[in-house]
Amino acid sequence: MNEHTKQPNQPGDAFPISHTVIVVGALATNCWLYPLTEPGPYEQDRGCAVIDPGADPDAIIARMKRLRLYPQYILLTHGHFDHVAALPRLVSHCTRPGKALEIGIHHADASFLGPDAYTVHRTAFCAVAGNSAYVDALWESMPSPTKLLDEGDRIGPFTVLHLPGHSPGSMGLYDAERKLLFSGDTLFKQGIGRTDLPGGDWDALQKSLERLFALEGAIRVYPGHGPETTIAAERRQV
Numbered sequence: 001m002n003e004h005t006k007q008p009n010q011p012g013d014a015f016p017i018s019h020t021v022i023v024v025g026a027l028a029t030n031c032w033l034y035p036l037t038e039p040g041p042y043e044q045d046r047g048c049a050v051i052d053p054g055a056d057p058d059a060i061i062a063r064m065k066r067l068r069l070y071p072q073y074i075l076l077t078h079g080h081f082d083h084v085a086a087l088p089r090l091v092s093h094c095t096r097p098g099k100a101l102e103i104g105i106h107h108a109d110a111s112f113l114g115p116d117a118y119t120v121h122r123t124a125f126c127a128v129a130g131n132s133a134y135v136d137a138l139w140e141s142m143p144s145p146t147k148l149l150d151e152g153d154r155i156g157p158f159t160v161l162h163l164p165g166h167s168p169g170s171m172g173l174y175d176a177e178r179k180l181l182f183s184g185d186t187l188f189k190q191g192i193g194r195t196d197l198p199g200g201d202w203d204a205l206q207k208s209l210e211r212l213f214a215l216e217g218a219i220r221v222y223p224g225h226g227p228e229t230t231i232a233a234e235r236r237q238v
């Protein structure tokens with residue numbers, strides 16, 4: 001399991017903040033911990049957003065504990081199992097009396113969560129792997145979302161960019177203040193998302209990529225797998 005801490009802000013930024021990636025599971029998914037406030041003068045837990053808890057809940061929980069973070073939001077760039085498998089354990093472990101925990105996913109991927117989600121995940125994995133062993137090995141009953149998101153919605157520091165193609169409800173989480181984007185499996189460093197899973201749509205993916213490439217080149221991009229990049233660097237790849 002790889003781990004490192006990003007320092008996304010430049011010296012002089014108004015609001016220095018760091019976020020951390022934990023690479024989880026057999027498919028090496030990037031699970032991001034995104035603190036929502038600066039460290040205070042006193043040792044106290046800071047709220048954070050957890051983005052794509054794809055596996056290894058114990059590792060995610062341990063890292064939050066070490067960094068003195070607690071989740072205010074669990075946000076899913078899309079519903080594929082390698083991005084959500086740790087959700088059940090995180091929710092059961094991190095729900096605290098008096099502290100709201102928002103679980104957000106785009107409404108078009110909502111079927112990946114909730115009591116009927118097993119069949120959806122099983123079908124998706126069988127379509128590409130020929131069996132559902134990956135899902136079955138990690139399966140725990142999926143909580144339902146508390147917030148169904150759509151284009152332009154604000155959640156925490158993020159604006160939702162609906163980026164269908166890899167899945168119907170794929171979304172980018174864009175922090176305009178810090179000029180960074182969590183791109184899920186839509187855009188990678190030197191790569192784009194696959195469209196051969198149920199609900200994948202090549203033409204929709206192309207439109208979503210065109211939209212991303214029209215954004216400011218300096219925006220830093222943190223994908224669902226692999227290293228970070230920028231809009232400008234990926235624009236040059238196409």
Ligand SMILES: [Zn+2]
Pocket residue numbers: 078080166185
């Ligand atoms: Zn995916």
